[in-house]
Structures are given as structure tokens and as C-alpha cells.
Amino acid sequence: MASQTLYDKLWAQHLVTQRDDGSALIYIDRHLLHEVTSPQAFEGLRLAGRKPWRRDANLATPDHNVPTTLKERSAGNAGILDDVSRIQVETLDANCESFDIEEFRINDERQGIVHVVGPEQGATLPGMTVVCGDSHTATHGAFAALSHGIGTSEVEHVLATQCLIAQKMKNMQVRVEGKLGLGVTAKDIVLAIIGRIGTAGGTGYAIEFAGSAIRDLSMEGRMTICNMAIEAGARVGLVAVDDNTIDYLKGRPFAPAADQWPAAVEAWRDLVSDDGAHFDKVVELDAAEIEPQVTWGTSPEMVVNVSASVPDPNDAADETVTQGMTRALEYMGLSAGQKITDIQLDKVFIGSCTNSRIEDLREAAKVAKGRKVADNIQLAMVVPGSGLVKRLAEAEGLDRIFVEAGFEWREPGCSMCLAMNADKLGAGERCASTSNRNFEGRQGYGGRTHLVSPAMAAAAAIEGHFVDVREYDYDRDSAREMSA
Amino acid sequence: MKKFERLQGLVAPLDRANVDTDLIIPKQFLKSIKRTGFGPNLFDELRYLDEGYPGQDASSRPLNPDFVLNQSRYRDAQVLLARRNFGCGSSREHAPWALDDFGFRVVIAPSFADIFYNNSFKNGILLIALDETTVDRLFQETEANEGYRLDIDLAGQQVITPSGETIPFEVDAFRKHCLLEGLDDIGLTLEQSGAIRDFESRHRPANPWLFRDV
Numbered sequence: 001m002a003s004q005t006l007y008d009k010l011w012a013q014h015l016v017t018q019r020d021d022g023s024a025l026i027y028i029d030r031h032l033l034h035e036v037t038s039p040q041a042f043e044g045l046r047l048a049g050r051k052p053w054r055r056d057a058n059l060a061t062p063d064h065n066v067p068t069t070l071k072e073r074s075a076g077n078a079g080i081l082d083d084v085s086r087i088q089v090e091t092l093d094a095n096c097e098s099f100d101i102e103e104f105r106i107n108d109e110r111q112g113i114v115h116v117v118g119p120e121q122g123a124t125l126p127g128m129t130v131v132c133g134d135s136h137t138a139t140h141g142a143f144a145a146l147s148h149g150i151g152t153s154e155v156e157h158v159l160a161t162q163c164l165i166a167q168k169m170k171n172m173q174v175r176v177e178g179k180l181g182l183g184v185t186a187k188d189i190v191l192a193i194i195g196r197i198g199t200a201g202g203t204g205y206a207i208e209f210a211g212s213a214i215r216d217l218s219m220e221g222r223m224t225i226c227n228m229a230i231e232a233g234a235r236v237g238l239v240a241v242d243d244n245t246i247d248y249l250k251g252r253p254f255a256p257a258a259d260q261w262p263a264a265v266e267a268w269r270d271l272v273s274d275d276g277a278h279f280d281k282v283v284e285l286d287a288a289e290i291e292p293q294v295t296w297g298t299s300p301e302m303v304v305n306v307s308a309s310v311p312d313p314n315d316a317a318d319e320t321v322t323q324g325m326t327r328a329l330e331y332m333g334l335s336a337g338q339k340i341t342d343i344q345l346d347k348v349f350i351g352s353c354t355n356s357r358i359e360d361l362r363e364a365a366k367v368a369k370g371r372k373v374a375d376n377i378q379l380a381m382v383v384p385g386s387g388l389v390k391r392l393a394e395a396e397g398l399d400r401i402f403v404e405a406g407f408e409w410r411e412p413g414c415s416m417c418l419a420m421n422a423d424k425l426g427a428g429e430r431c432a433s434t435s436n437r438n439f440e441g442r443q444g445y446g447g448r449t450h451l452v453s454p455a456m457a458a459a460a461a462i463e464g465h466f467v468d469v470r471e472y473d474y475d476r477d478s479a480r481e482m483s484a
Numbered sequence: 485m486k487k488f489e490r491l492q493g494l495v496a497p498l499d500r501a502n503v504d505t506d507l508i509i510p511k512q513f514l515k516s517i518k519r520t521g522f523g524p525n526l527f528d529e530l531r532y533l534d535e536g537y538p539g540q541d542a543s544s545r546p547l548n549p550d551f552v553l554n555q556s557r558y559r560d561a562q563v564l565l566a567r568r569n570f571g572c573g574s575s576r577e578h579a580p581w582a583l584d585d586f587g588f589r590v591v592i593a594p595s596f597a598d599i600f601y602n603n604s605f606k607n608g609i610l611l612i613a614l615d616e617t618t619v620d621r622l623f624q625e626t627e628a629n630e631g632y633r634l635d636i637d638l639a640g641q642q643v644i645t646p647s648g649e650t651i652p653f654e655v656d657a658f659r660k661h662c663l664l665e666g667l668d669d670i671g672l673t674l675e676q677s678g679a680i681r682d683f684e685s686r687h688r689p690a691n692p693w694l695f696r697d698v
Contacts, residue, residue, distance in 0.1 A: 016683045017676060021657035025676060027683050029694045037576065039517035048670070056696045065515065084515040084538050096503075128694060135575040135599055149575035151603035153669070159674040163680055167656070199502055200569040203598055233572065235588075235598050251698050256693035264693050297574075299502050320567055321500045327500070418574075420511045427535075439506040440571060446536040 003274035005171045006238050007206040010146035010271070014129050016163055020150070025163045025428035029128040030145075032114045033060035035059035035092035035100070036420070037133025042095040052099055053162040058102040059123050059254075062089045063113045064420045068383050068410035072422075074109055085421065099159075112386020112412040115139040115353035119223065120386055122252025126241045126268040131158055136353045136436065138229040141238040142222035143245055144208075144271040148235040169236060172205040173279040174215040178287035183470040185363065187355060187434065187453035189213065190228040191284070191293035191303045197283055199301040202234025205281065206275060207237050213287035219248040220357045227354045228436050231300040249324035262333050278351070292469055295438045295451040296341050297328035302438070304340060306456070306468045312336035331440055332448050333428065341466050343450070347431040348373075348380040348461040350407075350454055352417035354435035356385030358392050360454040365398040365433075367458035367474050373406035374464030381408040381423070383415040407461065420443045432460040486608045487666035491589055491636045495626045496552055496561035498527075503566060504573035505600060509582040522578055523585030527553065557630045565622055566593040572602025579584055580604040590636050592643070593618050596605075605659045606669065610638055611654045638664060 004012070016025040038060070045051070052058060065085035077093070080086035089106065096103035104110040110117065115136050118124040128145040128190070131137060153463075154164060158227035194201075207229050214222065222239045222271055229237025247264055249255045256264040256345035291305035312326035313336065329335065334343070349355070350364050361384060373380045382402050384390040389472065390412055393399055399409045416423040417435035425431055425447025434457050438449040452460065455469045512592040513525045515538055524542035529537040531553060547554045553561070564583070570593040571579060580682045583591070591604070592612045604611050613623075625645065626632045635644035638660060662669065673680075688695050 014687075017679050019658065021661075022656040023656065025673060027687060029691075036514050040519045040577075043519075050670070052596070054695075072589075082515070088515050088517060125693065127691065133575055133577075135573065137575075149599050151575055151599060151606060152578075153577060154604035157670050160670045162684075163673055165658070165669060165673065184594070187558065199572055200595060203569070203595065230573075230599075233569070233597060254696070260693045264691075267691065285622065298616070299504075300647070315526065323499075324501050380500065418506075418511050420514065422616035437504075437506070437573060438502045440512055441529050444508050445510075 003277040005273040005279060006144060006148065006170055006208055006240055006271060007236065007276040008126065008170070008277070010129070011016045011168055013127065014146065023165055024169055026129060026166050027043045027163055028131050028158050028244040029057060030118070030123060030130040031058045031158050032118055032130065032132035032137070033058060034064060034114050034134065035062045035088045036064045037135045037152050038095065038155055039088065039091045039463065040152050041159060042099065044156040045159055052101065052159045055100050057162060058159070059090060059118070060101055061093050061111050061114055061117050061136065062106055064414045065089050066106055066413040067421055068413050068415045068423055070411060073107065073411040081422070085438065109387035109391065112389065113353045113356060115388065116385030117358060119143065120388055122249050122255030125255065126245060126271050131164065135230045136227050138235060138237045139223050139227040139353060140261060141226040141229065141236055142219060143340045144202070144238060144241045146236065149230065162253070168203055169206045170267055170280040171278065172202060172234070172281040172283070174207055174209050174283045174285070176209070176285045176287050177211040178213055180213055180287045180290065181470060181471070182458040182476060183455060184290055184292055185453040186217055186224040188290055188293045189287070191295065191300065191451065192285060192290045194228065194300045195293070196285065197232055199231060199299050200233040202229060202232040205234050206236035206238060207232065207234040209237060214239060215242065216308055218359060219244055220359045223357070224354055228300070231436055234308065241268045241348040259308050268449055273463045292453060292456050294456070294466055296332065296334060296340065297325065298331055298438055298440050299328070300436070300438060300451060306466060307338050308340055310334050310336055310338045310340070341468065343410050344376060344430070344465045345431045345432050346376070346378055347425060348377060348457050349416045349431055349433040350381065350457050351383030351385070351415050352435035353385065353414070354436045355454050356383060356389065358389050361389070361398050362395050362432065364458035365401045366476070367455050367469065367472065368405040368407065368462065369401050369475070371405055371462045373461045376464040379408065379462055380406060380461040381410055381416070383410045386412050397467070405462070418442060432457045432466065485606070485662070485666045485668060488589070488608055488610055488638050488663040490638070491562060493590060493636055494558070494560055495538035495563045495565050495632050495634055496558035497623050497626045498552055498564045499567065499623060502535050502569045502572055503580040505571060506573055506580040510536065510574065511551055514578050520585060522582035523587070526582040527551070529595045543573050548608050548641070556613040560587065562587055563590045563592065563634055563636065564588050565619065565626055566591055568594040568616070571595040575599045575603070575610055577603045577607070580607045580609050584609055592619065592622065605663060608663060608666070610636065610663060612643065614651060614653060618651060
């Protein structure tokens with residue numbers, strides 16, 4: 001057989017039928033659900049008198065609408081003060097109950113952001129196809145699972161048929177070689193990639209992230225990278241299986257049991273691109289050249305090094321880009337030439353499916369340790385990605401570090417990444433955020449978002465403006481011990 | 485799904501690249517558990533001068549007079565002319581639901597984001613990708629001529645301008661067929677239940693850990 005990419009293998013292993021017109025039916029192993037994109041799908045099933053094809057493939061949890069304050073949260077669904085939000089969460093509960101789908105409800109300790117929960121439970125496994133009505137499903141590709149976001153019609157289609165109608169994507173390899181500098185993280189790698197190829201650079205492709213800098217990352221770092229493949233336009237991000245992948249999964253609740261484990265590991269070892277496999281496009285980055293990244297505009301591709309200044313729209317390649325940049329600067333209240341480190345902030349958000357896992361929180365905590373949030377920061381919040389992440393962080397004392405520094409320590413959920421719950425920016429407020437999108441209004445009407453890594457966000461909270469975390473004086477070694 | 489009929493559609497130009505799904509329909513409207521009623525909030529942050537919330541009476545809100553869909557000449561548009569990478573961002577199907585509810589049947593742009601592309605076709609909205617030069621020219625013609633309409637011929641895979649020029653476009657055969665016939669995907673797939681069961685009978689023994697008896 002000809003050499004295959006990892007994506008080619010995963011596609012071939014899930015192909016049910018190939019049609020002459022180029023479309024195919026592919027089988028779905030894992031379907032994750034949350035409250036926002038599922039109600040109309042369940043309603044569709046009900047109206048057509050259909051039932052889920054395979055209920056054990058589905059796993060649900062509410063995440064987008066849940067409050068993150070303890071007071072509201074302790075009241076369960078009743079604590080969701082917004083009626084429309086509460087109805088949406090209640091509707092998920094009711095649908096999961098009537099269709100007999102496993103759900104981690106609002107105050108189940110296993111509840112959290114669906115893309116944190118899946119891997120944490122071992123519900124995401126190498127060699128799977130994983131879909132969810134959420135574009136950040138790309139996250140699960142870190143496990144060499146073919147994973148992507150789908151719309152609500154497709155949620156209904158997967159529920160009813162266990163399949164998707166799909167077309168094979170093209171293959172892209174993004175190769176990052178070399179060693180990252182101290183203080184430079186997975187988030188900076190992926191922002192640098194998006195800055196390079198643009199927000200549509202990956203459209204139509206499945207991106208495999210490869211190279212020594214990717215191999216050196218933990219599974220959590222790889223999830224951060226794959227999570228943002230969609231911000232480069234690619235529905236799918238992938239990383240090949242290695243020991244890190246296998247070690248991470250062992251013993252997790254949904255992972256193969258001991259008697260199946262050796263066979264599973266043997267099968268997973270093949271989930272790498274063959275030598276000589278053909279990629280339609282290859283992009284290479286030198287890890288040593290990547291600096292901490294900060295977005296300045298309203299698209300993730302509008303990103304620069306922390307040591308740089310806000311770019312000039314007049315330097316853009318074409319008129320459409322110039323217009324976009326000009327509009328973005330106006331929205332963001334910035335001027336060309338302004339130094340990134342001079343940008344003053346109002347709020348800081350550490351969380352989201354990109355950066356709310358334990359290593360992210362450790363990284364932020366080591367920067368915050370023994371310091372105080374700056375006076376001009378009205379709110380600095382840390383929102384763990386799941387109840388289990390929260391518990392672990394508390395066992396390590398991270399919550400105390402944050403609270404003593406003046407951060408708010410919250411309950412798990414999507415929170416201010418997209419501001420569907422009560423956590424949002426006011427008009428004109430400027431936020432350093434570890435989330436994934438800096439679109440207009442994303443974190444609140446008129447809100448201004450700068451995407452950064454957890455360490456950069458924590459340092460920005462302490463100083464009140466962006467700083468280069470590489471020059472920041474904090475105990476990186478203790479941090480490494482914490483994460484060892 | 486409703487059938488896509490040949491259309492002589494009024495064109496509205498949205499001159500902006502990378503229009504994301506948050507811009508098409510902001511998140512506060514995603515709390516609805518229905519598929520309909522999103523039209524009044526299409527492009528909410530561009531269209532109105534205030535902040536919108538679910539359940540509001542849109543008719544009393546202050547309109548942004550500069551926004552293209554608020555100009556009377558474009559109010560009944562069925563064809564949206566847009567710039568590159570239209571529909572990037574989230575997977576929310578509320579974006580095509582909102583376009584549909586407003587009355588759009590077609591979007592023409594140089595390129596579209598993948599998930600939005602799928603979602604639109606599932607809702608009977610035709611997306612047509614044309615090269616940048618052609619799109620530029622259509623922008624100029626639309627803005628210069630009030631009442632500018634395009635004849636959208638899906639069966640013939642061509643857009644016909646008022647001057648009679650025909651512009652061919654690509655669309656994959658399966659999507660075209662479903663749109664023209666108004667076919668329900670799920671029904672079509674369930675006709676292949678046997679093939680799905682056959683697949684499972686091979687897949688399960690090879691990967692027993694992917695199946696849990698719950």
C-alpha cells in the first residue's frame with residue numbers, strides 16, 4: 001500500500017461507503033453534546049420519530065451557559081438566572097434523559113467544557129472519529145482522533161445514523177522543529193502558525209502538527225494547538241500517537257480496560273503518518289524563533305510578537321486587508337505603531353477549551369505567586385475547564401495562589417470565552433484572554449479581546465499591561481516541579 | 485429541506501472580509517431552542533446601534549443607517565455578496581438559520597469557511613464561490629445599479645447578470661442534487677442502514693474498546 005498520512009489512515013478506517021460523486025459516508029465513534037447546538041437536533045429526531053443509533057457513542061455535558069460563580073452554581077440549574085439560558089440547560093437534561101444518553105450535569109464533578117471533559121475521561125481515544133456541535137472539537141485531534149466540529153443538522157444526522165456525509169479533506173503538515181524558548185508555550189506556537197498561514201490558510205485541509213517541538217509538548221499542550229486549528233480555517237488538527245498519548249490515557253474511566261489495553265496500544269501505535277506520505281502543503285516553523293504572541297485585532301491572524309508594535313494597515317498586501325485592519329484598529333481602540341507592552345488592560349480571563357487545563361493553571365499560578373493583580377485591573381478571573389481540574393488545582397493549592405493575588409477562582413464552564421453566561425466584557429473594556437477568538441463582540445458587546453498564553457495573561461494581570469513573560473522574574477523551576 | 489428553485493434575486497453587498505459567525509449572529513441569540521426567528525438579529529451588532537438581547541422587539545431598536553441591509557434598496561435582498569472567508573469561526577448553524585430567516589437564499593463570495601459551508605447547504609442556502617476579480621466586479625455593478633438582480637441557475641451551475649453575461653460556478657454533485665430536490669440527508673443515509681451495520685460488524689471486533697455496553 002502507498003504511504004499514507006495519519007489523516008488518510010483515519011479516513012480509510014471509518015469509510016462506510018464512498019459515492020461516485022466524491023461524497024462519502026463515514027462512521028462516528030464518539031459524539032459529544034452540549035446544550036447550545038443540540039436542542040434543535042433532538043427536536044428533529046422527535047418529530048421524525050427516530051432514536052439514537054447507538055446511545056453509548058454519545059456523551060453530554062452543559063458548558064456554554066453555566067454560571068461560574070459559586071453562589072449561583074450551588075443552586076444547580078435553578079441558579080442560572082437568565083431564563084433563556086436555564087431553559088437551554090434544562091432542555092439538554094430532559095433530552096438526555098428521554099433519549100437515554102449519558103450526561104454529566106451541572107454540578108457533577110465530571111462536568112466541564114466538553115473539550116476538556118472528553119480527553120479527561122478517556123472518552124476521546126486514538127483512532128476514533130469524534131464530532132461535536134462545536135468548532136473547537138478539533139482539540140481531540142491531539143490524540144490522533146479524526147475530530148471536527150459539526151452543525152446542528154449534522155448533530156441530528158449523527159444521532160440518527162452514527163454517520164456523517166463527508167468529503168475527504170486535503171493534507172497539510174505544519175512542522176515545528178527545535179526548542180521553544182523559556183516562557184514560550186503551545187499557545188504561542190499556534191498563534192504564530194495562524195499569524196503565518198492566516199485565518200483561512202487551513203480551509204479545506206486536515207492539519208497534522210509535527211516536528212520536534214510538537215513531540216516535546218505534553219498532551220495538554222498538543223490539545224491547545226489542535227484546538228485552534230479551526231482559527232487557521234482547518235476543521236481538523238492532528239498529532240501522531242506516541243508514548244505521551246498512551247501514558248495520558250491509561251487508567252481513565254472510558255479508556256480500554258486492562259484486558260483490552262495491550263491490543264488497543266498496538267493498534268494505536270500505527271496512528272502516525274508513514275515515511276514518504278504525501279502532504280498537499282507543508283509549512284515549517286523554527287520553534288526557537290517563536291516569541292510570546294499577542295493578538296492586536298479582531299481576527300486571530302491579527303497577531304504579533306510581544307516585543308513588536310501594532311502594525312500599520314497601509315503596509316498590508318491589498319485593499320481588502322487594509323480595510324479590515326483599519327476597522328479592527330478602530331474597534332480595538334489602538335493606533336498603528338503603539339507598542340504592545342504599552343497596551344493597558346481592564347480585565348483578564350484565564351480559561352476556555354484552549355487553556356483551562358491543569359498545566360495552564362499551574363503556568364499562570366507560578367507567575368501570580370506572591371504578587372498582586374494591578375489596580376487598573378477590574379476583574380481577573382480563573383475558570384478551570386472541569387470540576388476535576390478544579391479539584392486537582394485546589395489540591396495543589398493553586399486556588400489560594402490566585403485568590404491571594406486578587407484573582408477570582410470560579411466554577412468550571414466556557415465562561416467569558418464567548419460570554420453566553422453572565423461573564424462578559426462591557427463595551428470598550430480591554431481583556432487579556434487565554435481563549436481562542438478575538439472577534440468583535442465575542443466576549444461581550446463592544447469588548448476588546450487580546451489572545452495570549454496563560455503565563456502572559458497572568459503577567460498582564462499583575463502589571464496591568466502586557467509584558468514579555470520571558471523577561472519576567474518568576475520561579476520557572478518551581479513551576480516545572482509543580483507540573484512534573 | 486425546501487427545494488432550491490431558480491431565482492432572480494436582489495443583491496446586497498457586504499464589503500468586508502472574514503465575516504465570522506459571531507458577527508452573523510451574536511451568541512446571546514444562540515440560547516434559543518428553536519430553528520426559526522433569528523432573522524431580526526442577523527448581523528445584529530452591525531445592524532443596530534444598541535446591544536440586542538433575546539426576546540426583544542426589534543422594530544423599536546435604533547438602526548445603524550450606514551449598514552447596508554438597512555438601506556431601503558437592499559431590504560428585500562435574497563443574494564448576499566460578500567468577501568473572502570465568509571462564515572469563519574464557530575459551528576453554529578444559527579448563522580445559516582439567521583440568513584435564511586432574513587430571506588437570503590444565496591451567498592456569493594471568493595471563499596467560505598468549511599463548517600459554515602456544510603451548514604448552509606443543509607438549510608437550502610446555496611453558497612457560490614467566484615474568483616476575487618469577478619466578485620469585485622459584481623460589487624461595482626451592485627452598488628452602481630439600484631435594483632441589481634442576479635439570475636441564479638443552480639441546475640445549469642451559472643449566475644447570469646442583467647447584461648446577459650453568464651458566470652459558471654462549481655458545486656459538488658451530491659449537494660446540488662440535495663438542494664434541487666430538497667432532500668432530507670438523514671432519510672437518504674438511513675437507506676444505507678445495511679452498509680452501516682456491515683461496517684459496525686467489522687469495526688467492533690477490530691476495536692472493541694470503542695463500544696461500551698451501557
